[in-house]
Amino acid sequence: MARPAASAERNDAQSESRRKYDPEQTKRNILEVATAEFSAMGLAGARVDAIAERTNTTKRMLYYYFGSKEGLYEAVLDKVYGDIRALELDLHIDELDPTDGLRRLVEFTFDYHDRHRDFVRLVTIENIHGAKYIERLKTFRSRNASAIRTIEDLLARGVASGAFRDDIDPIDLHLLISSMCFHRVGNRHTFGAAFGRDPSHPRLRARHREMVVDATLRFVKK
Amino acid sequence: MARPAASAERNDAQSESRRKYDPEQTKRNILEVATAEFSAMGLAGARVDAIAERTNTTKRMLYYYFGSKEGLYEAVLDKVYGDIRALELDLHIDELDPTDGLRRLVEFTFDYHDRHRDFVRLVTIENIHGAKYIERLKTFRSRNASAIRTIEDLLARGVASGAFRDDIDPIDLHLLISSMCFHRVGNRHTFGAAFGRDPSHPRLRARHREMVVDATLRFVKK
Amino acid sequence: MARPAASAERNDAQSESRRKYDPEQTKRNILEVATAEFSAMGLAGARVDAIAERTNTTKRMLYYYFGSKEGLYEAVLDKVYGDIRALELDLHIDELDPTDGLRRLVEFTFDYHDRHRDFVRLVTIENIHGAKYIERLKTFRSRNASAIRTIEDLLARGVASGAFRDDIDPIDLHLLISSMCFHRVGNRHTFGAAFGRDPSHPRLRARHREMVVDATLRFVKK
Amino acid sequence: MARPAASAERNDAQSESRRKYDPEQTKRNILEVATAEFSAMGLAGARVDAIAERTNTTKRMLYYYFGSKEGLYEAVLDKVYGDIRALELDLHIDELDPTDGLRRLVEFTFDYHDRHRDFVRLVTIENIHGAKYIERLKTFRSRNASAIRTIEDLLARGVASGAFRDDIDPIDLHLLISSMCFHRVGNRHTFGAAFGRDPSHPRLRARHREMVVDATLRFVKK
């Protein structure tokens, strides 16, 4: 899960594996395991011992690097929230016409949630805690601003071209898209229990993807 | 939540509150407090002692009636899930024309989620646990079937009258509506943290309500 | 288990079964169930709830008649110790010649232990508690005296007839016989685990019976 | 019980007692205290808190090393059962002639039970639990086999020399000896209560020791 995309670290990958003590590697390892545990069990349900056990190091190191269970949880949140926004920047939506751009953004959002259940679960968990941990992350707010700017730009261009309505709030639209992409992943278990359908089944997923795109475009279209 | 007494008990409602031994009252009291605690803290985060403390009885009674922490959690789920489906039946949507009926169903769904944060949180929590507790509840599946039947009927009538598209799956539509109603409540904390907006603010709520109805109708309309 | 031998109660057995409230029947029922529970679980391990559940009455009655868990345990002890001594009196050993009498006494002792595992277990349990409950039973000591008197008489007659040694203490002999009869029942589980043999198997029991008689007679013979 | 340190640790025995972190010492200490508690109170009657209190460490360490109350109880059983069989091997009974060897074995068995009341009580307790804990100990069965082999050898040599009967089963003989040695220790409280005699009184003990040897030899002799 969540292997580092970073190129800078790849260069000394060989020497790394030979080193006996590698703080960065140790931290990454802890974070990876912790992400799985927190996302699976929640903050209260997660066990520090369980995390430490599946790590290459000991419990002590976990405290050495992250200070506390909560500190580790925050670090996990930080990493996981960072990933999605970083990818959004790579989409080059501004190079597409408004409708295609919006379609692409929705599809990306849909796919990202579909593939990153850990992210979805952690957001869910964070909401149970009133988002108090995520508020501590300094970069959090600015990151989201960029997502809104993308939508703002799309809407402006769509309105200008006469394709879109002119009464849509970009944050509202973001919420609408998020809702449809998030819910079916985050609540797939109760959904499955209620209707005997697994929303992550390929056929259903494809249909849902179409539906979300369709509903979004119909909503913004003039 | 937990309205006082049903019809049969109505007569001695006054004397009831004075009685020292009243199992139903005791159970209701425990359930009420437990709903708040579980919804606020999650299953793992909830403390049996905390629940007992805010109860009129002792911790022992909690085990006397519900067997275990998990048993109590299941009882809470049962009660909370039962409430929404019961209300849906009172809407008499079948008496309205398809468009008005669908609008009414969406508004009801929106309002219910908006007003019952406990319900939303508990569903969220249940999903963290893979829905394993709700699956134990026998009545769960049949309850949801009735919700789908309502939508099915609406769609059929809308298609017949030429107002709606004929390629919409009722469960998909249910998912779409749920998504938009659920997400803004369940994830309102991270949403607020990200965009500095509280989605439960009256003005925003009214706008979201309109948006959800609008998006739904545009989606089904021919 | 342990039906009452008493004749006085037999007369109104019919009317008894018709009566709605029958204290004696209730007490007997409780005692029977309690004997099984205490002998199976020990004093600390026994559960008042478990006893009450298997009874025809409720937990309250158990306290009504026996005062406490310990009181009930004492009552069980009293009943169970009373049974064996009562039977010993029926043997008419004094009518047999010393060797035959001794053989008969040993066989009776062997058979009694073999058939009354509850008795053996309760004695065992009582010893774990330093015999403090049995000491409270007034009749206990006098009952045992009669058992010794039987042996004393046997030994005296055997010595007189020249069949037995004259240096044997009757209490020592009682201990010797008890040891051999008690141990194989009381410790049959560890014995079975250690040697893969179940000492209650019919063939083994017969052989042990022979052995105990043989060892006893060889010990007292001149 | 629990003799200080084995050979390897001998050198720093002094510094050891000063060390704050000494797992072996900690474990030994817990085991020692637990042996006393379990043997005095039984498995159900024993209190984890009571054990912890009399220890040099905390309750937590008890779980750290032994996992659970039952795990600790098993560890106690293992230690206590291991001790007796180990000592038996030191007797060099095979170097004595059959009669002297048997006498020596009986005396050793008598003395061991007489001196190790904890062992006797724990066996008793284990039988109340159907020997289910001791069956989990892997070494248990093989340990007992060696005890039987000793008796087998004695009997064979005695039969060969014409001193012993040839119809005695070694396990039966083991049971006979155990019975006489075990019972007077395990049931000394009820015995004392019944006859006003304490079987552990020196004079009585000496007489019983003679009696057991005598009864055994008379039983096997031709």
Place this chain on the structure above:
DNA sequence: AATGAATGAGCATTCATTCAT
């Protein structure tokens, strides 16, 4: 005589965290 409801004290166990090496 009989009962379901109620209780406080206690019980085994777990947890996040820190210490000594």
Place this chain on the structure above:
DNA sequence: TATGAATGAATGCTCATTCAT
């Protein structure tokens, strides 16, 4: 940098017993 050992404060749960009816 790294680690096994150690800990105090809870945590979920049970028990023998009593109350109100």
